[in-house]
Structure formats: structure tokens, C-alpha cells
Amino acid sequence: MKNIRTYEEINAKIESKKAVVLTADEIMDYVDKKGLDQAVKEVDIVTTATFGPMCSSGCFLNFGHSRPKIKITEAWINDVLVYSGIAAVDVYLGATQLRHNDPANMDYPGDFTYGGGHVIEDLVAGKELQLFALSYGTDDYPLRELRTYFTIDDLNQAIMVNPRNCYQNYNVAINCSEKPVYSYLGILKPDMKNLTYCSAGQLSPLLNDPFFETIGVGTRVWLAGAQGHVYAEGTQHTGVADRGDNGVPREGSGTLALTGDMKKMNKEFIRGVSLKGYGVSLAVGVGIPIPILNKEILKHTLVRDKDIYGPVIDYSYDYPQKTGKILCHLSYEQLRSGEVTVLGRKVAVSSLSSYTKALEAANLLMDEIKRGEFLLSRPLQRLPVDIKCKSMIIKEKTE
Amino acid sequence: MITKKLMLFFPKCEVEKPIVYHLIKDYNLKINLIRAKITPEEYGYLVMDITGKEEDIERGLEYVKGFDVNVNATYRGLRHNEEKCTDCGNCLSHCPSGALVVEDSKTRKIIFKPDKCIECLACIRACPFNACISIF
Structure with missing residues (x-):
């Protein structure tokens, strides 16, 4: 399809504060009113967003060198283990890391009140944290132990590096067994008494760009208020998905690897998560602008909750045993109604993705663009459309 | 008839009187207990809805206030x-x-x-x- 505007033209309009921007929530009614042909002439950008737990999140921190120097080999921030198998005072803090001595599920179901995600939340909120670090000592890095207190302002770098965010679509979890299931999609009551979904649906970035026409490696994103970017396809990304007639995936599918400067983030959009009986995680708010380069791209942003379907999967058996069985598909419109029918039974609905916060993020991004403070970037590389997501095979050593 | 929500907090559980019984019997009140913890030598609480005539509720409250109890009619637990x-x-x-x-x-x-x-x-x-x- 022929493009009717370029990235350069859009950015020129942003810089002169004349860009026409709508959120993915607003664009649907706008096009209904104006018609596609008129709307595509007027609208430069549609902002999309999502907010929810994204377990594959974390950050690289650099502490600067102490006197005397230490080459950290083991370290804990607020008693949460960080990875230190990199340069002397660099560490990686992961969202799902438990706090030292957390009884986890030995006291089933565990509470998981504090972990990696909460440390990241505290960092962004500017709180004082404790670093405890050990080393074996070397000639050039003699210090073998230290305990100190710091805030994010004391660090040289605090760069969020999230290998998998913004799942294009997601499973809807239900429990067909007679016992409660404690999952990363919350507490699932026995006998299909409730279910949980986790997607911003019609507002979610990759559901508004189902074939990755504009969101690619190098795309500038709004990562919890900081201007970050997509640095790669996310882990487990696949472009080969079960798609509906409208091209929208009916399962997980695409993912994004995101990075951004934590010193510029808004604490409202970086929140530690405690999931009973499961563990800790981090909820992240992400906003992504979609440049309306042509009519086809605009058309994709018109997708509504009623046209997006998630697969309902039994988390008591089919999910853990990886049987591949799907009980049925439900639309996000059905899910948002609060009650759905599965296998002929009425089921109450929970959500782990906040539409409220996603809307806030989409609006904040829209405001930034309108103020001329957020420019769009052309992707350096398209996200893969043909790679599949492999399974792990447990096998004997190859002779 | 009106219904009031009520939270009674006992700093130390020395009340050995059957408070709920008296509220029902002497003050003609309908009690719906929401949550309660009464353990000797520890703090305790009663969260309840009380239904009855306004003057009966008033008298019942006066009775309860006679003990070493914090009565809170606005908050829940x-x-x-x-x-x-x-x-x-x-x-x-x-x-x-x-x-x-x-x-x-x-x-x-x-x-x-x-x-x-x-x-x-x-x-x-x-x-x-x-x-x-x-x-x-």
C-alpha cells in the first residue's frame, strides 16, 4: 500500500506542535464518525499502551567504584540477589528474583511480599536501598565485603532491559480441577468459578499493529514515562500465529524487548507484584505510538475488543502439562463484561492488566507528542514474521 | 428501623460480659457479625451491622461505651x-x-x-x- 505520509513529515509536524494524535481508544469512534478516507488524511499518530505484570523485566545498575575497589562476585539489594557475573560494579536485577530467606512455597501458598519487582519499584520511587556485596579479592580489587546504602541518584546508570514485554495477546486462565490453582494469572478458584485474562485488548500496542508494520527494532517507546526503545524482538516472539479473519492473533504471538533509562521513569508505571503461591514480578506501563503512514495501518488501529479473542486454557492440567488443549476462545468484550460462559457454565472474570493505567499511559504519550517532546523513529529492522517459538526437549546426551 | 455499621476495638480483652447477647436481649437489636476476634489477654475486635430503632441503637451504644472499648461507627476493618x-x-x-x-x-x-x-x-x-x- 502506498504511503501518504513519511516519518520525517510526521516528526516535522510534531516539532511544530501540529501533529494530530488520538489514542487507540479514541480513534475507533473518530473513524466511525469521519470515515476512513477522511480520518487517514487528518490523523498522524495513534497512541497505544498496556500496563500489566511483565516477568521478563529487569535492569542493569552501575554503582561506580568504592575506595578501596571491589570486584563484586555476589550481591544483594534489599536482600534480593542480583546477578554479578559481569564487570566489577555492574549488576543485573531481575523482576522475579525472591528475597533471601523467603520461604517461597514451603509455606504453601507463599505470600511473596517482596522481591526483585519491588526493589525496582523502590529504586524508581527514589527510596534508599541497601547493597550488600561480596568478593574473593584480587590485587587490583582488594575489598572483599561491603554494605552501603544508595538511591537511584547515586548510581551512574540504571537502565531497564526487559527481554520480553508487551505480549501481543495472552491466555485466559481457568481451573477445571477441584483444588485452587495459584498461578501467575492470580488465584484460580476450583471448578471453573473464575478466570483471569491479561491484555489491554483494543488499546494494546501489538494488537493495533498485528503484522509489525510500524513497531520494530529501534522504535521509540514510552517506557513508564522514559523515552526508551525496542532493542530486539522479545523472547519467545513468533509471527506465526493462529489469526482471526481480521489478522489479529488469537494467542500469545509477538513480543518486544524494551530498554529505557530508569532515572527518567514515572513511579506510577513501575510496580512490584506479589502473586500468592506463585512469586514476585513487575508491572510495567508501556506506550507505543503508531504512525499513520497509510490507510491499512489506520485500519489495523480500529480493532475493537469484540474482534480480539483470547484462548481459554485449563491451568490445573493443560497449561502445566503443555497439552496444547484450548477450551474455547473468548473476546475481550465478553471478558470485560465481568461474566462469561465456558463449557455452558457462568464464570466470573478477573483481569491482571489494568485498562485504567493503559489509558493513562496512552494519554500521557499523546500529550508528550502534542507538546513536541516525543519524536517517532523509523524501525531499523522489522520484527520477524516467520519465526516459530520452539519447545524445550528433555533428552539424553547426544553420543 | 435503621442499620448502622459498627467497629468495636478492645485494646485489651478483659471484657468478659456477653456484649452481643445484651445488645440483642436488652436493647432489641438485630446483630449481624461481620468479623470478630476475642482472645483473653490480647486485643480483640467486633465488626458488625446493628439494626433496630434509632433510640435502641443509641442506648445500645451507650451500654457498649461503658466498657474499655473504642467504638468506631465510620470505619471497617x-x-x-x-x-x-x-x-x-x-x-x-x-x-x-x-x-x-x-x-x-x-x-x-x-x-x-x-x-x-x-x-x-x-x-x-x-x-x-x-x-x-x-x-x-
Whole structure:
């Protein structure tokens, strides 16, 4: 399809504060009113967003060198283990890391009140944290132990590096067994008494760009208020998905690897998560602008909750045993109604993705663009459309 | 007939009188106990709805205030912290009494209705953001 505007033209309009921007929530009614042909002439950008737990999140921190120097080999921030198998005072803090001595599920179901995600939340909120670090000592890095207190302002770098965010679509979890299931999609009551979904649906970035026409490696994103970017396809990304007639995936599918400067983030959009009986995680708010380069791209942003379907999967058996069985598909419109029918039974609905916060993020991004403070970037590389997501095979050593 | 919600907090549980019995018997009140903990030598609480004639409720309250008890007619034992709440909606299928609801389908903001809360505490276990807390 022929493009009717370029990235350069859009950015020129942003810089002169004349860009026409709508959120993915607003664009649907706008096009209904104006018609596609008129709307595509007027609208430069549609902002999309999502907010929810994204377990594959974390950050690289650099502490600067102490006197005397230490080459950290083991370290804990607020008693949460960080990875230190990199340069002397660099560490990686992961969202799902438990706090030292957390009884986890030995006291089933565990509470998981504090972990990696909460440390990241505290960092962004500017709180004082404790670093405890050990080393074996070397000639050039003699210090073998230290305990100190710091805030994010004391660090040289605090760069969020999230290998998998913004799942294009997601499973809807239900429990067909007679016992409660404690999952990363919350507490699932026995006998299909409730279910949980986790997607911003019609507002979610990759559901508004189902074939990755504009969101690619190098795309500038709004990562919890900081201007970050997509640095790669996310882990487990696949472009080969079960798609509906409208091209929208009916399962997980695409993912994004995101990075951004934590010193510029808004604490409202970086929140530690405690999931009973499961563990800790981090909820992240992400906003992504979609440049309306042509009519086809605009058309994709018109997708509504009623046209997006998630697969309902039994988390008591089919999910853990990886049987591949799907009980049925439900639309996000059905899910948002609060009650759905599965296998002929009425089921109450929970959500782990906040539409409220996603809307806030989409609006904040829209405001930034309108103020001329957020420019769009052309992707350096398209996200893969043909790679599949492999399974792990447990096998004997190859002779 | 009116219904009042009431929270009685016993700093130290030395009250050995059957308070609920007397409220029913002597003051003609209907008591719906929401949550209670009475353990000798420890703090204790009673959270309840009392239904009856206004003057009977007044007299009943006077009777209760005669003990070493904090009477609170505004708060419940379950608090919803709006700053911590991200409006994800994970609580919705866990709250059995409609105290945590979405009223605006556009913004999907979570509203807490204290008068509907029966303090079953299911939301505390379900909330990933620790937004629902019990004051006891």
C-alpha cells in the first residue's frame, strides 16, 4: 500500500506542535464518525499502551567504584540477589528474583511480599536501598565485603532491559480441577468459578499493529514515562500465529524487548507484584505510538475488543502439562463484561492488566507528542514474521 | 428501623460480659457479625451491622461505651488503598459481595464500597499490589 505520509513529515509536524494524535481508544469512534478516507488524511499518530505484570523485566545498575575497589562476585539489594557475573560494579536485577530467606512455597501458598519487582519499584520511587556485596579479592580489587546504602541518584546508570514485554495477546486462565490453582494469572478458584485474562485488548500496542508494520527494532517507546526503545524482538516472539479473519492473533504471538533509562521513569508505571503461591514480578506501563503512514495501518488501529479473542486454557492440567488443549476462545468484550460462559457454565472474570493505567499511559504519550517532546523513529529492522517459538526437549546426551 | 455499621476495638480483652447477647436481649437489636476476634489477654475486635430503632441503637451504644472499648461507627476493618491500587481488576472475581466493582466501563476504575464489604478478606490474598489491607 502506498504511503501518504513519511516519518520525517510526521516528526516535522510534531516539532511544530501540529501533529494530530488520538489514542487507540479514541480513534475507533473518530473513524466511525469521519470515515476512513477522511480520518487517514487528518490523523498522524495513534497512541497505544498496556500496563500489566511483565516477568521478563529487569535492569542493569552501575554503582561506580568504592575506595578501596571491589570486584563484586555476589550481591544483594534489599536482600534480593542480583546477578554479578559481569564487570566489577555492574549488576543485573531481575523482576522475579525472591528475597533471601523467603520461604517461597514451603509455606504453601507463599505470600511473596517482596522481591526483585519491588526493589525496582523502590529504586524508581527514589527510596534508599541497601547493597550488600561480596568478593574473593584480587590485587587490583582488594575489598572483599561491603554494605552501603544508595538511591537511584547515586548510581551512574540504571537502565531497564526487559527481554520480553508487551505480549501481543495472552491466555485466559481457568481451573477445571477441584483444588485452587495459584498461578501467575492470580488465584484460580476450583471448578471453573473464575478466570483471569491479561491484555489491554483494543488499546494494546501489538494488537493495533498485528503484522509489525510500524513497531520494530529501534522504535521509540514510552517506557513508564522514559523515552526508551525496542532493542530486539522479545523472547519467545513468533509471527506465526493462529489469526482471526481480521489478522489479529488469537494467542500469545509477538513480543518486544524494551530498554529505557530508569532515572527518567514515572513511579506510577513501575510496580512490584506479589502473586500468592506463585512469586514476585513487575508491572510495567508501556506506550507505543503508531504512525499513520497509510490507510491499512489506520485500519489495523480500529480493532475493537469484540474482534480480539483470547484462548481459554485449563491451568490445573493443560497449561502445566503443555497439552496444547484450548477450551474455547473468548473476546475481550465478553471478558470485560465481568461474566462469561465456558463449557455452558457462568464464570466470573478477573483481569491482571489494568485498562485504567493503559489509558493513562496512552494519554500521557499523546500529550508528550502534542507538546513536541516525543519524536517517532523509523524501525531499523522489522520484527520477524516467520519465526516459530520452539519447545524445550528433555533428552539424553547426544553420543 | 435503621442499620448502622459498627467497629468495636478492645485494646485489651478483659471484657468478659456477653456484649452481643445484651445488645440483642436488652436493647432489641438485630446483630449481624461481620468479623470478630476475642482472645483473653490480647486485643480483640467486633465488626458488625446493628439494626433496630434509632433510640435502641443509641442506648445500645451507650451500654457498649461503658466498657474499655473504642467504638468506631465510620470505619471497617478492611481498607482499600487507592494509591497502591492499579485498577487491574484481579479482585473482581474474588469479592463475593460486590464491594469492589467497576462502574465506569470506559475507564474501568475499581471502586471500593465499604458498606458492601463483608470483610471476608479474599481480596487481600488476591491483590497483587497489596492495595487491600486489614487493619487488624
